[in-house]
Amino acid sequence: MKLIQHLLSVLALLVSIATFSQNNPERKKIKITGAITEKISKQALEYATITFVNTKNPKVIFGGITNAKGEFDVEVNPGIYTIKAEFISFKPTEIKEKKLFETTNLGIILLDEDATQLNQVEVRAEKSTVEIKLDKKVYNVGKDMIVKGGTASDVLDNVPSVTVDGDGNVSLRGNENVKILIDGRPSNAINIADALRTISADALDKVEVITNPSSRYDAEGGAGIINIVLKKGKNQGVNGTIIATLGDPKNYGLVSSINYKTENFNLFGSLGYNDSKAPGKTLTDSDYLNPDGSIQKTINERSTRERGRKGYNYNFGMDWFLDKTLTWTNALSYRKNDGSNPDNVLLYNYEPNNIFVRNRFNNQYTNTNDAEYTTNFTKKFKKDGHKLTVDASFSRNIDNDSSIITDFVIGQENNATKESSKNFQTQSRNLIQTDYVLPIGKNGQFEAGYKGNFNELLTDYNVGNLDPMGNYTPNLNYTNVFDYKEKINAFYTQFGSKINSFSYLLGMRYENSNIDINLLTTNNFTNKKYDSFFPSAFLTYQINEESSLSINYSRRISRPRNRFINPFSNYSSNVNIFQGNPDINPSFTDAIDFGYMTKWKKVTLSSSAYFNQTKDVFQFIRRPNGEIITSIVNGETIETPVMLSTPINLSNENRFGFEFNVNYSPYKWWRLNGNFNFFQSSITGNYSYTLAKTNEIVNENFDNKALGWFSKVSSKVTLPLKIDWQTNATYNAPQNNAQGKSLGVFSANLAFSKDVLKDKATVALNVNDVFNSRKRINQTNLPTLNSYSEMQQRQRQINLSFTYRFNKLKTEKDKTQKRDTENGGDEF
Incomplete structure (x- = not known):
């Protein structure tokens, strides 16, 4: 009342x-x-x-x-x-x-x-799960019961405009060229998709989605930026939380955080432990074709695996309030994970005169260690909003994978072969930046800053054969040392102001890129240098207090990274190989966004029409590489062509789309969030490649027009006895590509939670992928191959979690100023 x-x-x-x-x-x-x-x-x-x-x-x-x-x-x-x-x-x-x-x-x-x-108060004074703002969407992780006990990858898959495929690759508005930041900084992980699966969802505070960033932000990411903000203690005194999780398939987790804040300093820290198993499976049916289009042979592949992870992570730090205007923050984080990923593959071979089953077992182990130190100085001047920030971070990541691969034909004696693959990677990333914000007049604001990003990655990749005595013979076709060095220096400035109902923000960013790509074993050294300017312009018209219009423009860049460049990076299958392309170049995107936002009594609507034009767009293709795997089965010589998946540069991509986001609260006990995204992409380009062994040159045209759309709906209902019920549903529609299409997939999640112990604790039960339907389903049609595949990274997961809060009420309002998303300036 x-x-x-x-x-x-x-x-x-x-x-x-x-x-x-x-x-x-x-x-x-x-x-x-x-x-x-x-x-x-x-x-x-x-x-x-x-x-x-x-x-x-x-x-x-x-x-x-x-x-x-x-x-x-x-x-x-x-x-x-x-x-x-x-x-x-x-x-x-x-x-x-x-x-x-x-x-x-x-x-x-x-x-x-x-x-x-x-x-x-019956309705808690809390933020909604999804906050729609004119320049970005903010997803409050703590309000979402669905992701309790899950990972950061699960969190992103629930964020409007964002999708995560079966391999863990993240897309924004259907575009994979997205930059992912953690606390406003590039992740120090070597493989960001794997890293997101090792970060507990309970460690996240919120996710910010910025589809068209201003010059203040890195120009990296043609589709935009996703910033993951980790939790940090906020309130006065001693307070914290403990979250315990039990799940099926196996998922044991414990995350605790504590904070102690006084007028002079703020101490914060957290510790997390997780032990989990994630069963997955893959189905691939392939028809190899003769030149006349008839079927030469068929191989049906059935793969089962159980990705296991066991590890812990911790971070601690301190905000030191040197005086009322100067704060010095230091933090140290460390993460260690040991994992296993046994992959058992059955290959059902249907030859014209021979039918047999081949068993390929890949016993993979991983070990990951990474540490990061960050420091920040924030100086606030007398005028409100006038400040100077200086940030630095230094990180080191070690990621080692090793596998023993056993291959044999079932029912045939003395035919087993053993191979070994090792992928040892070490990455160092250092970042220094400073930002200055100066309010001018009543509504004006000037900003300027510098950012230096220095990254070095060394990859030692080895593949070889093991004889019955265990002696190792290297396979030089898949063995090399890859050294990648990247130095990016950036300067930016921007100015914004408001004149009556009009607001504007104009900016320019300059980035100098100096990149060394060295294949040490083959003595192949490449240096790429380029200077680029990235202008941005944002205009907003406030129609009234509830409605506004905007038009935004920015120029973006997508630099190919380790996985795209390293030609020796994966050998889990010897007939379907993934390989990077060291000759691939960066792509540049011009992005325009028209937005409209309005608020009614119970509804917030945000809609946008966007257009992206990308030059030198890169795309993954599948093609034969000319090599043949030969084996003798039942006295017959069997030849299987090797298929290669690799990224290439094409000419241009034009992407046009519409997006609608709605928050609707029809009653005080029911809250709805909806997201719908429709897009059309048109790609043009030709690509030529040379087949191994025969040196035959093949020319292919990859012109393609594709329509795609996806929709997400989230419903949160307060049931009797104050039980909260949340349901999320997602549908990704079919989409054509130059070599086939992806099929439509529907999935749903379900969760219930109840506050206990006088609201000091919460019990939550969630079911991730209720119908066990979250898969990546593709059809590939090539002149030499037709294939159908289904890949399920993780089967349905059920989690039960218990959260206990001490000296910290669930209804407490955040008592902290909003942290800047990246470079220290407030959003204008």
């Missing part, structure tokens, strides 16, 4: 203000400013109401609502007023008989929390 009373009061206030202002246009008004904050933490209160009631004529009412900084700016007629400041779950504050006859700053008005009112 208290909540309804507040809402009705605000509505009556707005109606009265509008009515009075219409009936009294002739009187000259004065401006009254100030701010409303919490009394204890001094935290600004956004959306607090300020009311001015004329003591001589109570019908004369003025008022307003505070902004994100807790500030208000209200025009009133000269007179004597009773001033009232209010916010939900806080005790109102009144200032009586205040004489206001000239422009006045009331200073800071303090509000106390009302414990009684807090207990009466």
Whole structure:
């Protein structure tokens, strides 16, 4: 009831203000400013109401609502007023008989929390799972029961506009050229898809999706940026959480975090442990074709695997408030994971005169260690918003994989072969950046900064044969040492302001790239240098308080990384090989976005039409490499062509799409989020390659037009007994490509949660992939091959989790300023 009373009061206030202002246009008004904050933490209160009631004529009412900084700016007629400041779950504050006859700053008005009112509020004062903003979408992980006990990869798969395929590859609006940041910095992981599966979902605070970033951000990522923000202690005193998870298939997890904050410093830390098994399977049916199109042979592949991970991670750090304007933050994190991935493959071979089953068993073990140290200085000047930040991070990652591969024909004696593959990788990444923000006038803001990103990756890849005595003979076709060095120096500047209902933000970013690609074993050394400018422009028109229009432009770059470049990177199959392309070049994208956002009483709608034009776009293709695997089965010589998957540069890609995001709360106990994305891509380009052994040159045309769409719906309902029920559903529609198509896939997740122990703890049960249908399904049609494949990275997962909070209520409002998403400036 208290909540309804507040809402009705605000509505009556707005109606009265509008009515009075219409009936009294002739009187000259004065401006009254100030701010409303919490009394204890001094935290600004956004959306607090300020009311001015004329003591001589109570019908004369003025008022307003505070902004994100807790500030208000209200025009009133000269007179004597009773001033009232209010916010939900806080005790109102009144200032009586205040004489206001000239422009006045009331200073800071303090509000106390009302414990009684807090207990009466039925709907918790919490952010929605998905917050729609004009320039980005913010997904609040802590509000999503679906991902409890899951991984960061599960979190991203629930984020609007984002999809994660069976291999863990992340796409934004159907485009894989997306840059993933963690706490505003590039991940120090060598393989980001694998790294996302090792980060607990419970360690994430929120995910920010920026489809068209400004010049402040890295130009990397043709589709945009996804920033994963990890949890950090926020509240005064000692507080923390402990989350325990039990799942089937095996998923044991324990994550704890603790925070101690005083006026002079803030200590924070967390520790996580996980032991899990993720069964998966693959089905591939392939018809090898003769030149006339008839079937030469058929191989049906059935693969089962069980990816196991056991490891822990921890981080600790301290914010030191040197004075009221200077903060120094230091943090250290470490992650260690040991894993296994036994992959058992049965190859059903149907030759014209011979039928047999080949068993290929890949027993793979992984070991990952990475450590990172970060430091930050933030200096705030006297003027609000005027600040200087300096950041640095230094990380090292070691990722070692080793496999023993056994291959034999079932039912045939003395035909087994053994191979060994090792992939030892070491990466060092150092980052230094500084950002300066200067407010100019009432609405203007100038920004400038520098960022240096220095990355070195050394990969030692070995493949060889093992004889019955265990002696090793290297296979030189798949053995090499790959040394990748990347130095990127960037400078940017931008200026934004607001003129009446128009806002603009204009910027320019310059990046100097110096990249060494060295194949040490073959003595093949390549250096690539290029200088690039990346302009950006953002224009917004505020139609009214509820609606706005925007048009944005930015230029982006997608640099090929380790997996795309390294020609020796995967040998799990000797007939279907993945290989990088050291000759691949970066692609450049011009991105335009038209946006419209509006808010009604219970609905927030954000829609956009976007157009991306990319030059030198890279795309994965599948082709024969000219090699033949020969074996003798039942006295007959069997030849199997080797198929190669590799990335190439094509000419151009034009991508056009529409996107709609809706937040709708039809009742106080029901909240809905919906996301729909439709896009069309048109790719042009030819590619020539030379077959091994025969040196035959093959020319292929990859012109292709494709339509695609996907939709996500999330529903959260509060059932009787205060049980929360959440359902997420996703559908990825079929999509054509130059060599076939991907088929449509529907999947759904389900979760229930209940607060216990006087709201200090929460029990949650979730089912990930209820129908066991989340797969990647592809059809490939080549002149020499037709194939159909289904790949399921992880089968249905059921998790039960228990969360306990000490000295930290679930209904607590965040008592911290919003951390910048990357470079230190506030979003304009």
